[in-house]
Amino acid sequence: MAKVLVVDDSSSMRQMVSFALKQAGHEVTEGRDGNDGLSKAQGLKADLVITDVNMPGKDGLELTRELRKLPDYKFTPILVLTTEAGPEKKQEGKAAGATGWLVKPFDPEKLMSTVNKVLR
Amino acid sequence: MSMDMSQFIEAFLEESFEGLDHMETELLALSEGDEETLHTIFRAAHSIKGGAGTFGFSAISEFTHGMETLLDRMRNGQQEATPEIVNLLLRAVDVLRGQLQAARDGGEADPAEAAEVRALIEATLGEDTPAPATGGGSDDAGSGNADGGDDGASGGWRIDFRPHADMLRTGNDPLRMFEVLEELGELTVSSQPDGLPETLEGYEPEASYLAWTLELRGDVERADIEEVFEWVEDECDLTIEPLETAGDSAGAQAPADPPPDGSGPESAPAGSEESAGGAPARTASKPTESSSMRVNAAKIDALIDMVGELVITQSMLTDISEQLEEDPSRVEQQIERLRSGLAELERNTRELQESVMGIRMVPIAQVFNRFPRLVHDLSGQLGKQIDLQMEGELTEIDKTVLEHLGDPLVHLVRNAIDHGIEMPDERSAAGKDPTGRVTLEAYHRGGNVVIEIRDDGRGMNSDRILEKARAAGLLRPDQTPEPHEILQYIFEPGLSTAEKLSDLSGRGVGMDVVKKNIRGLGGNIELHSEPGRGSRITIRLPLTLSIMDGQLLKIHDETFVIPLIAIVESLQTEPENVKQAFGKLPLYRLRDEYIPVVDLAALFGQAEPTPMPDRALLVVAEADNQRVALRVDDLLGQQQVVIKTLETNFRRVPGTAGATILGDGQVALILDVAGIARMAAGRDTRAA
């Protein structure tokens, strides 16, 4: 079981991702947007962060950059959810410090197999 | 793992509808160079696209793709937000709304309009647009075998993996990667420490210095290995070569020649075949319109607090009863406590009731929001200049009332624009501002929600209305009502004053239907107008449909509830005004009007008809423009009642509008005045 922080401004996506993770026995904390995600992350010491990229306020890339500055999140896997499968978007994610990405649309199976790539 | 996605679809649809409303509002408010607004609009389209793909609505996802690209260009300043582009995007919003509605309710959205709008968007984007993704995100589909050749090397693979120093800083962990590889086949790992610095000077603990050579034996596909290293391909040197040829084939390194878009084959979405042929995938359950609603979290918190108080009160009451048992001598004192405890309980219950009802309350903005668009479109079509003002959008109203309010309001606003507001030159000639003003306002007053629709147009021609009302036989030639009363005839069936039937208002829905709908919601509607100055329509609605102000009546030892709003007056009969028709039908003469008197117990088949006495207590009630006088034995109190339907466990019962539970636990029927009037009228025609 791992502690996972799920950040997405779309509640349906958030619910779906959380549900799949909880079914797999993980403990999930949800963030409504980048700012909420950042404040939820502090003190949580999540084992994995999954964040949407396009969000109002602080987007997923900014969130990733700021998380990487926190001692607790220096090496924590951070997966970004993105609809842009293009190389430059992925590169942007990597540059911000993301571990990897998950391209929308995805189904729960795909989500979990991706999560398993980074969670021990 | 299997998971029922339908449980999230309702939430997705709901938030998408909200997103569309938002997009529409922002598009209408869009002014040049407004980057933040464009970001917001883009995000809404983006979210709908992502969600639609994930929840299986590939047609919606595909359609949104072009919109998203266009919006992306607009926010990057590559595309100007011309009125044409804004109108195109508004059309696209409509298409999407239709598609989402079809997804929710079943049925099909208009494919021709979707195709046309999509083509227009693509034409705007020009030829350099990438073809819209089929099935969303599957633009990399089929790249799995792109490398061809040695894909299925049966012996195994030799992997040289040399991370760059920074690789660990993105949270990628070589050991975890090896674990994943181990799941694919038999793995042997040897580390190559040649990259380690010679001394600890300059050694960065967060950097990666080691390199590894791995041998993976078994029937493993190259793509599976590439997938493991997918995220680090730019942060390491990697060669993957079949074990047999290891050593003599220098050039077979995979990621140096990655699939065209750099992503591995796994990003082809599972289920992308659903979108084949472009048919909308429909896995959604079909929630009905009002099956779910969003509730402000603060309202839930308030409820929880109140339940907390209720629990405290309950434990206090329990304590009193225990004290009474233990020490009956102090009854007086305990009764005092009991009284205050019960008063507390009453307060808790009332507050809880109000709060629970409050959950159903939603801001009227949900209906008002559609009007900027409507006014935008109409003023364009009619060549009129209109300034729409909205006030009190946050006024709350019961969700069910709100759902039924949309159509009547649209009709009234269309009317105001179509018939009320004059053409700009006509206005100028009359010394008015060429831009007409339409105002929508909502506010609470005395337990009601009041909605006003005002315009500063030409006003109503009361002479014409009077003429038409006479022609329609609604009043006798010698009757001359007050000017204010004349205007109300506009709500009668068959009285349309439109000079010419325009495309907009002449759609067979008349003001009579509007009035009927409003009355159906337990409300009323009134018109005020001044020629040349404009009109004002006032709608009064109950705050909620599930609670009603009622008058309790006693008829034949049964208690009934009649809606207070339906009561015209209560009176003691005067013998000289009690009349009779056809030997059996009693009428009461109230001023100039003969009102049928209803013996309710007989009408309801619960007692033999009794002759009308000279002196009786009558309650005159009105609904659907019909008046009836109910003979009652006693008028009891007035109170708010919670309306319960008989249909839950039985069926609709004519003459009743449901039932309620009185303070003593007894059930009392709520009278349906309109239904009773119809029943009484029907009864007259047959032998009693």
Place this chain on the structure above:
Amino acid sequence: MANDATQSIQDPATAGEDQYLTFILADEEYGVDILRVQEIKGWERPTPLPNTPDYIRGVINVRGMIVPIIDMRLRFGMEPLEYGPTTVVIMLRVISEDRERVMGIVVDAVSEVYSIGDDNLQPAPDFGTRIGIDFVRGLATVEEKMILVLDIDTLLGPGLIASEDAIREEQGA
């Protein structure tokens, strides 16, 4: 409505042995599927409903729910019995038109709970009366007593929850 008794007893869902709660009406014993029994209450005066058949006694309040009460003696055209302290109301879950409704039936008394196998359920004979018998699932013999097993969904479903047309017809009658 079909009047063929065999139709209701060949329901595949009833295979095996079911438990039935039996009740008494004028010394006769009737059974209903015990899984449909929600609770048993004493008699309380219901609020009458307008223009409904006499066997629909009205509605009562069951924990905030409005529930119709049906007198079984009147439903079967038997002599009415004065309601007293022993009169019992059996609250049943009735399923029809894909909906579940709660309804109460007034009976003389509750009797026993029996397990009755489908094999022991004989089709009802043609009673040759005006009473439609499509609501009789079958006849069972237990301890030399005859028990009429009722199909409550047919008995209390479509006939009672009449369509709007039926309601109008009723009023016009």
